[in-house]
Amino acid sequence: MRAAVLSAFDAPPVYRDHPEPVASGDDEMVVRVLAAGLHHLTRSKANGAHYSSGSALPLVPGVDAVVRDEAGQLRYAALDDTRLGTFAERTVIDVRRSVLLPDGADPVRIAAAMNPAMSSWVALRRRIAFHPGRRVLVIGATGNAGRMAVQIARLLGAAQVIAAGRDESRLAALPALGADLTCTLDDIACAADVDVVLDYVWGDFSAAAMLPMLTARADRTAPLTWVQIGSMAGPTAPVPSAALRSARLQIVGSGIGSVPARDFLAELPSLAETIESGAIDVRPRPIPLAEVAEAWTATTTDRIVLLP
Ligand SMILES: NC(=O)c1ccc[n+]([C@@H]2O[C@H](COP(=O)([O-])OP(=O)(O)OC[C@H]3O[C@@H](n4cnc5c(N)ncnc54)[C@H](OP(=O)(O)O)[C@@H]3O)[C@@H](O)[C@H]2O)c1
Known part of the structure; x- marks a missing residue:
């Protein structure tokens, strides 16, 4: 499959061939990525700056995505620390860290909004x-x-x-x-x-x-x-x-660690529903995954969403 592969912490990822993902364990599933947001968290994990960054390279960045699962259902999935993220045609998700979306949901809108919206949603509903x-x-x-x-x-x-x-x-x-x-x-x-x-x-x-x-x-x-x-x-x-x-x-x-992962996950369904309802103004900028290197360094006030 094709994926964005990061081989150095100080250079953008390169769009190239990558081995097919393999699921292991009952809760894992290989899914097709439809849309994945390029968030600050994605960049800072990938350049080693975030407190949850790993040190192993190469890696495929991408902390979350809207995906199509094995049964053809639409899901939003947040990935845990992994070297195979969502900037790929296919990835592996832990089903427990995902939420089913209605069939008509807009993948680009959800992929753009979940991470930034989660920050205040969780802070106000779970942190204080x-x-x-x-x-x-x-x-x-x-x-x-x-x-x-x-x-x-x-x-x-x-x-x-x-x-x-x-x-x-x-x-x-x-x-x-x-x-x-x-x-x-x-x-x-x-x-x-x-x-x-x-x-x-x-x-x-x-x-x-x-x-x-x-x-x-x-x-x-x-x-x-x-x-x-x-x-x-x-x-x-x-x-x-x-x-x-x-x-x-x-x-x-308020962030990963000061709020338990189970609290973040518990908020996924209601937040996805709120975003999908149109109650929040979202400004996505969809870009083909093949253009990931340019997107990585782009300065835009809209949220870049990569489309494999
Ligand atoms: N803890 C969490 O759960 C969580 C979740 C999501 C995001 N975040 C974090 O939240 C932050 C904002 O994310 P975002 O998606 O909103 O980013 P964004 O879309 O790039 O917006 C950045 C904001 O920061 C302002 N800013 C940038 N540099 C500044 C400076 N030197 N002085 C004053 N203001 C400055 C910008 O102001 P201008 O409009 O004037 O440029 C803009 O309002 C990031 O650090 C991100 O990692 C945390």
Whole structure:
């Protein structure tokens, strides 16, 4: 079969022949890949930067996909750490890490959205005690995951959703998706009274947002849960010590490990249904798998979806 094969951590994968996959064990199944998203997780696992990265090469990247199973059914599957990912004509899935999709489901839409949407869906439903009526700030709201976080916070009953980022022209699109307010670092104090922060940016950007927000809080003893989800501005953030003393701030992370795999998996069906219903705006950019090398380094604000 044909697959995208990565032979070095510092070079894009190459589209070439690869041995056919073989299933082993009762829960494994060889499936046909229909559409696989090129997510940040895919790239950072493949370049060795992610905490779940392995060190063995060559490997076929791809952490998830919409697939056609042996019985002809459509599934969304998330792969565990493996050297045979989803950027291939066929791969092996663990059926327990997959969910059946309705026959008419759009593979490209689901493949583009599940990973970025899962980040806020799981954070709000599994990582913290989130209740309808809470106020939410999304930092990095102009990205794929952030844009979906705005919509998901709204769907899950947030009373107010504030979208923050660095690009005012991109922020301007967010009220149409459910944001009540938008702000940059300059006016981040507008989010002073939120209950939850969903942070996709971290680094200096988020650290700089903390004191202006916290010191402007009407009630600094009101709990504020800052959920660290992504690290687009850097893997470390110089969190001011005063941030931790001046308000009732709690910083937690949400991702593989801080949320058990069984909780992620339990959320797959309801999230797939929500995406399929059209309730979340998804911006996929389908590209043939044969063009994986160009896609790997492409800069686009849409989510690239590779089609074997
Ligand atoms: N923990 C989880 O469960 C989970 C799941 C999915 C994704 N993630 C992580 O979430 C993050 C965002 O993913 P995504 O799919 O939304 O990515 P994306 O579509 O590429 O969007 C990136 C976002 O980060 C912003 N950004 C990038 N560099 C920045 C900087 N130096 N300063 C301020 N803002 C910056 C971008 O702003 P502009 O629009 O201005 O460029 C945009 O809002 C990634 O780190 C990803 O790995 C985590």
